[in-house]
Amino acid sequence: MLPVLDDNGVAFRDLDGDGVMAPYEDPRRPAEERVRDLLSRMTVVEKAGLLCHAPVSVAPDGGLVDAPAGLLPTAPTTSVLRDGHLRCLSLMAPVAAGPLARWHNRVQDVAAHSRLGIPVLLSSDPRHSATENPLTSVASGGCSRWPEPLGFGALDDEELVRAFARTVRAEYTAVGIRLALHPMADLASEPRWARISGTFGADPDVVARLAAAYVEGLQGPALGPGSVAAMVKHWPGAGPQAGGLDAHFASGPDQVYPAGRYELHRDRFRPALRAGAAAVMPYYGRPVGVPGLREVGFAFDPEVVAGQLRRGEGFDGLVCTDFGLLTDSVLADGTVWPARAWGVEHLDRTERALLLLDAGVDQFGGEWCPEVITGLVAAGRVPEARLDESAGRVLTLMVHLGLFENPYVSEETAVCTVGQADFAAAGAAAQRRSMVLLDSGILPLAEGIRLYVEGVDPAVAVRYASLVxxxxxxDAALVRIGTPYEAARQLPEAFFHQGRLDLPDDRRDQLVSLAATVPTVVDVFLERPAVLPEIASAADALLADFGASDEAVLDVVFGRARAEGRLPFELPRSMAAVEAHPEDLPGGTADPLFPLGHPQKG
Known part of the structure; x- marks a missing residue:
């Protein structure tokens, strides 16, 4: 830990170790002045390090991980900090609060002993939700558990979203996470898309308002030492994937707009940008047939970033690509996962980096290859002033967050804060409220009845009924099921639940047969729309949740809690209706089984 010195009554951290308060060390000066001074002291190599945003892992005891760990590739923490001069790291590990806080402080110590003492900005994907996909979220590590964003869309309660985001802010800042790689302002317009669970649903107005409320809750009234910066994604809207296939993979690079709704998707981001979102992440997708846009991944197109985002929306914050546009990934099992450079796959990573910089991008997500950037400068293809522009945005964000004054956290505070009782209780209440009674039927069940369960922990259910x-x-049955999907054969695509939305014939017939035997309540975890007409007809009650514990579901089923949610998207009647539906149109499938907003307010 660096010494804190005094200059005429002003305390400052002596980041460069010269015993004198440099302008960039002076907490009284405006951010612009501090950043300008720091850039004047930095080498090209140090600036290039700020343009990489690398994923890292954490040892369970809080140690630094410098060797490959887990299925997905992560950067060797010590060397990218010391040799690569990286200062933006993305946390890929579900480590408990104490060890995570300890690790974070160790990382800051490594950074503090560099030539200029520039601190580390730590980011994370969502850590409070139910979906388990290491490419889009992180297991909680003890964070309070809430419904997926879809659940907030089901409630359409801006203040609840702000309260949730304030909880995220408290738990993140306790362990040193100061940049959230969320929220998603994408519209759930294509029912088969695997990432719908991370959206606020299909209602354009609800999505726009709740994304803005989320930013407000994370960042607070102004971006400052108590804030978590929000990176809104995926500009300019990642929902309309062709056939519902996700652009993480070569099987689904294209975004299509058969209903001509490109602007509808893009404009959902405007309220979050107006709320002061600190950062934006473009998606991998390659738009097809959109006038004025190139058929390349969004981040590679100057019209999308420098044009529509920066000039059109007036956004001058940080733009970071989605992860892995430059470098192929080699997984632990030897599988090669190609870089998501759709439309420019034929270019090497140097040429891709040049395109991204020309498009107006500041950071390369998921990369730790600053040598590519320094090589472009050395070859005269990128002026150092261009690096100053992007490195300056990174440093400005760090200054606003107060990292130059105090980047450290208290391990004791982290342990007390993450998952604390009132946060957990609020999350549990939101799980219950956000559920949707699609068909209330025989609900509530009477406590103490003889109950048969499937997909429910008997140790929980026995507190409500006599199990048989x-x-x-x-006397009744309770079954919990998930949204159907087609399992991919190979990782990492197998992490994504995509494809068909109807149950396999044998599972459908099994549930219909059960309902014919005993009055049956079916609860379905809707991580995207499901096609369940036979189940809806056969079940005596049908309930939807968006990430809920068994206890939460049983509380609603037995009348201890009230479900208040309304469907944040429609449930199609058939796969034929889904396949005939334009990918960019929110709602509008033929004769939906349950419409958007069901049940309607009476």
Missing amino acids: DTPAAA
Whole structure:
């Protein structure tokens, strides 16, 4: 830890170790002045390091990880800090609060002993939700558990979203996470898309308002030492994936707009930008047939970034690409996951980096290759002033967040804060409120009845009813199921639940047969729309959740809590209706089983 010195009554951290308060060390000066001074002291190599945003892992005891760990590739922490001069790291590990805080302070110590003492800005994907996909979210590590963003869309409650985001802010700042790689302002217009669970749904107005409320809750009234900066994604709207296939993979690079709704998707971001979002992440997708846009990944197109985002929306914050546009990834099992450079796959990573810089991007997400950037400068293809522009945005964000004054956290505070009782209780209440009674039928069930369960922990269910082993012996049955999907054969694509939305014939018939035997309540976890007409007809009650514990579901089923949600998207009646539906049109499938907003307010 660096010494804190005094200059005429002003305390400052002596980052460069010269015993004198340099302008960039002076907490009284405006951010612009501090950044300008620091840039004048930095080498090209140091500036290039700021343009990389690398994923890192953490040892369970809080140690630094400098060797490959886990399926997905992560950067060797010590060397990218010391040799690569990286200062933006993305946390890929579900480590408990104490070890995570300890690790964070160790990382800051490594950075503090560099030539200029520039601190580290730590980011993370969502850590409070139910979906388990290491490419889009992180297991909680003890964070309070809330419904997926879809659940907030089901409630359409801006103040609840702000309260949730303030909880995220408290738990993140306690362990040193100061940049959230969320929220998503994408519209859930294509029912098959695997990432719908991270959206606020299909209602354009709801999505826009809740994304802005999320930014306000994370960042507070102004970006400052108590804030978590929000990186809104995925500009200019990642929902309309062709056939619902996700652009993480070569099987689904294209975004299509058969209903001509490109602007509808893009404009959902405007309220979040107006709320002061600190950063924006463009998506991988390659737009097809959009006038004025190139058929390349969004981040590679100057019209999308420098044009529509910076000039059109007046955004001058940080723009970071989605992860892995430059470098192919080699997974632990030897599988090669190609870089997501759709439309420019034929270019090497140097040429891709040049295109991204020309487009107006500041950081390369998921990369730790500053030598590519320094090589472009050395070859005279990128002026150092261009590096100053992007490095300056990174440094400005760090200054606003107060990292130059105090980047450290308290391990004791982290342990007390993350997952604290009131946060957990608020998350549990939101799980219950956000559920949707699609068909209330026989609900609520009477406590103490004989109950047969599937997909429910018997140790939880026994607190509500007398459990029996067979449907024939039961007064009622409760079954929890997930949204159907087609399992991909190979990782990492297997992490994504995409494809068909209807149940396999055998599972459908099994549930219909159960309902014919005993009055049956079915709860479905909707991480995207499901096609369930036979289940809706057969079940005596149908409930939807967006990430809820067994206890939360049982509380609603037995009347201890009230479900208040309304569907944040429609449930199509058939796969034929889904396949005929334009990918960019929110709602509008033929004769939906349950419409957007069901049940309507009476």
